[in-house]
Amino acid sequence: MFLSIQEIKKNKLRYSLICLVIIMIAYLIFILTALANGLSNANRQAIDSWNAEKIVLNSDANGLLDQSTITKQQAKQYPTNKRSDITQMSANVQKLNDGNKVGSQIIGLNKNQFIYEGLKITSGRTFKNDYEVVVDDSLISQDHYRLGEKVKFSRNGHQFKIVGTVKNNQLNVAPVIYASAKNVQSEKFGKNVRAMISAIIYRNDPKKTVSGTQVMGMEDFIQDIPGYSAQNSTFEFMIVFLLLITLVVISIFLYVLTMQKIPYFAVMKVQGVSNFYLAMNVISNAIILAVGGVAISALLTLLTAISMPTSVPMTFDPALMVFVSIMIILMSIIGALIPMRTVTKIDPATAMGGI
Known part of the structure; x- marks a missing residue:
């Protein structure tokens, strides 16, 4: 480690550029x-705020809440213990005196149920x-809506008054609005079909499936x-790819630096310095650069989090x-292992003959 620190001090610009590359990659990984x-x-x-285990949907809904409709007859056949019936409606909420609309998810609830x-x-x-x-x-x-304000979900719909707020309740990247089940049923289905609901939520397993419906685990x-799933897979691929880029970048830089230092390593070998010590010097360089780069990128990420708008x-x-920081440092260490073989195979006689 001492040799690595002295080497970095002597070649500040060279190692600063390597550290800058690590900072940019780490910062990008943190932001992604x-x-x-x-x-x-x-x-x-x-969905997470409901703390539920199972959901009952129409069997033809393909697992989608906004395509599901459950009739009164079907709902009656399910047990009532630890159950919440919900009616979902996607709508644009708007102020009475403002034409601006905000896409939202309207959820109708019964006041005697757990949600x-x-x-x-x-x-x-x-x-x-x-x-x-x-x-x-x-x-x-x-x-910029406010408590006490009246809003509408459709041009000819009823006016609703905002009386309270809840934190961290979004669905499909849209704010959730909770109202009484009968009001949402009237808005969605009309007054003559109030018996229709979108889904039944359970905190336990209903242990039965009624014809025309399906029971799914909440995670499914x-x-x-x-x-x-596609969105998460895309981001995961990008993050893994950036970690591999970190591995390649560190390997290339350290390999080039190692090749430039072969004559000096040869001299140290003649003086009795072991291959292990020289190899650890390469690994120490990678650890110092990676830890420094991750620390600076973490600070930049913190400043970004503070300045980032809530939208x-x-x-x-x-x-x-x-976890991501540890992975970046681990990739750097693995990248440092690649030029180690070059260090261990240095022949002092051949290398010094080229000085």
Whole structure:
């Protein structure tokens, strides 16, 4: 380690450029990881907040909530214990005096069931009367809605009053708006078909499947959200590819530097310095560069997190960032192993003869 530090001090520009490349790659990996995590959460936050185990959908819905319809007769055949019926509707919410619209997910709830009872209100109160709604707080902070304001979901629909907010409740990267089941049924199906619901949510396993419906685990249901799996796979591929780029970059730079130092390593071998010590010098260089690069990129990521507007779906998970940092350092160490073979095979007589 001492030799590595002295070498880096003597060749500041050379090693600074290598460290800069690591900083840029690590920073890009951190940002992509945060973006992947944020988009993933924005797809499933509301579902996770329900703390449910199973969901019942129409068997023809292909696992999609917005295509599912369950009749009153089908719903009656399922057990009522630890159950919540929901009615889902995708709609554009808009203020009465403003033409701007915000895509949202409307979820109708029954007030005597567990999802309603589990709503964690961050401001205001939960809905108690007809045509009152509780909204995800992103609708307040990002889209400038406010408590007490009246909104509509369609041009000729009813007016709804915002009475409370909940935190981290998005679905399909859209804010969730909770209202009473009968109000959402009226908006979606019309007054004559209030018996229709979209899905039944269970905190346990209903242990039966009624004809015309399917029972899915919540994680399987989340994986079927349009674009969710493809999006996560894309980001994972990009992150893995960047880690491999880190491996290649470190290997190339250290190999070139090792080739340039062969005469000096030959002299050290003549003086009795072991191959192990010289090899550890190469690895130490990689560790110092990687740790320094990761530390600086982590600081840049922290500044980015502080300055990033809330409208950008990025979630900085410290545990995930630590894991990514360890992987970057590990890739750097593996990259340093490649030029080690060159170090161990240096022939002092041949190398010094070329000085």
